[in-house]
Amino acid sequence: MFIGIDVGGTAIKYGVILRTGEIVKKGQMPTIHEKENFLQSIEALIKSLQQDAVIEGVGISAPGIIQKDGTMTTAGSIKSLYGINLKLELEGRVKLPVIVENDANAAAIAEKWLGHAQTCENYLCLVVGTGIGGGIIVNNRLYRGSHGMAGEFGWMLIDSLPEQGNLESVSLNQRAAIVGGLCHQYQLALQQLGRSDLPLDAIEIFQRGEQGEVVANQVIAQFFQDLSVGLLNLISTFDPELILIGGGISENDSFMAKLEETMSQLKARHESIGYLEGRTIAPIQRAKLKNDAGMIGAVYQLMNQ
Structure with missing residues (x-):
């Protein structure tokens, strides 16, 4: 199983997702805009979800210009994340593979996998x-x-x-x-x-x-x-x-x-x-x-x- 996290300017949506794409648990929480508190909130979320499931990795979609290596060139309205490598920051905290993808890119990919763009x-x-x-x-x-x-x-x-x-x-x-x-x-x-x-x-x-x-x-x-x-x-x-x-x-x-x-x-x-x-x-x-x-x-x- 995997943890999926969708970071927005006001709220963070999350879910535990099977390899089939089925979401077996989901929820949301407010987005914290201060860098360290933001990272701590994501870390706490991941560790909490790990208590109920064996997690293989974490996929994060977020606003902004995001490099392949997880560097946030921009991060939408979350100014404190500009310039940080969110992938490395979180991998060091939770000891799991993490990928960070632009939210619209992630949505497009999802539609190819399970949505209206399969063909x-x-x-x-x-x-x-x-x-x-x-x-x-x-x-x-x-x-x-x-x-x-x-x-x-x-x-x-x-x-x-x-x-x-x-x-x-x-x-x-x-x-x-x-x-x-x-x-x-x-x-x-x-x-x-x-x-x-x-x-x-x-x-x-x-x-x-x-x-x-x-x-x-x-x-x-x-x-x-x-x-x-x-x-x-x-x-x-x-x-x-x-x-x-x-x-x-x-x-x-x-x-x-x-x-x-x-x-x-x-x-x-x-x-x-x-x-x-x-x-x-x-x-x-x-x-x-x-x-x-x-x-x-x-x-x-x-x-x-």
């Missing part, structure tokens, strides 16, 4: 959450790029550039992610109106839209348009067989339905893409393994080493 050779997997990460599979192999940075789709710029300031204000991360995009843009819109009734999460924003709130519906429409523009750019660049959408929001049927509707509208207005629709344009589909994909993919990587 695909070339596909993309997007994890839409705090930001937007991506996994790229080309000819049945994970494409990492020269520095492990491939798949940072959230950095793509999709709009007119501001004259000054941070260009990431018009990136997918700040326009089409959930926390960094939808929630952020809604807060900005409310602030411009002098309102302070900020929602807690995306679900509340969607609920306000369903209740007829004009601001919410304007932000939601722009959010789906921005995400669809990003997806069309990726389709044009990679010509994949399939694009899979992961992240917690992908489990929402209304989200997927609205995304498909917006994609259809934009494809119809793009002459070249519209002509190829039904011929070469990749379909968009919800990832099968949902929130378990990261830990399953990381364990699969470990099993194959």
Whole structure:
């Protein structure tokens, strides 16, 4: 058996996973952003799970640019992990083999193993959450790029550039992610109106839209348009067989339905893409393994080493 750990900006999901990919035990805990306390919490988790099962190794999926050797060039919002070799840090503490993989890469790998991409050779997997990460599979192999940075789709710029300031204000991360995009843009819109009734999460924003709130519906429409523009750019660049959408929001049927509707509208207005629709344009589909994909993919990587 293996331990799969999926590190997020706010929570860490974990599970005990069989060689078949079946998760026999799972749970989650808050993410600690201070380095030493973070490492201690992961160490304690692993040792606790070892009390009930014989563990062969630990597969970790995490945000950021991650080198093959486990070095965290970046780590998303967990700034204290930038530059550390998480693999070596944990192996020294728990005396088990550890692999560390980018979360979107891990999700893409999991979908090839047990999900909707089992018959695909070339596909993309997007994890839409705090930001937007991506996994790229080309000819049945994970494409990492020269520095492990491939798949940072959230950095793509999709709009007119501001004259000054941070260009990431018009990136997918700040326009089409959930926390960094939808929630952020809604807060900005409310602030411009002098309102302070900020929602807690995306679900509340969607609920306000369903209740007829004009601001919410304007932000939601722009959010789906921005995400669809990003997806069309990726389709044009990679010509994949399939694009899979992961992240917690992908489990929402209304989200997927609205995304498909917006994609259809934009494809119809793009002459070249519209002509190829039904011929070469990749379909968009919800990832099968949902929130378990990261830990399953990381364990699969470990099993194959």
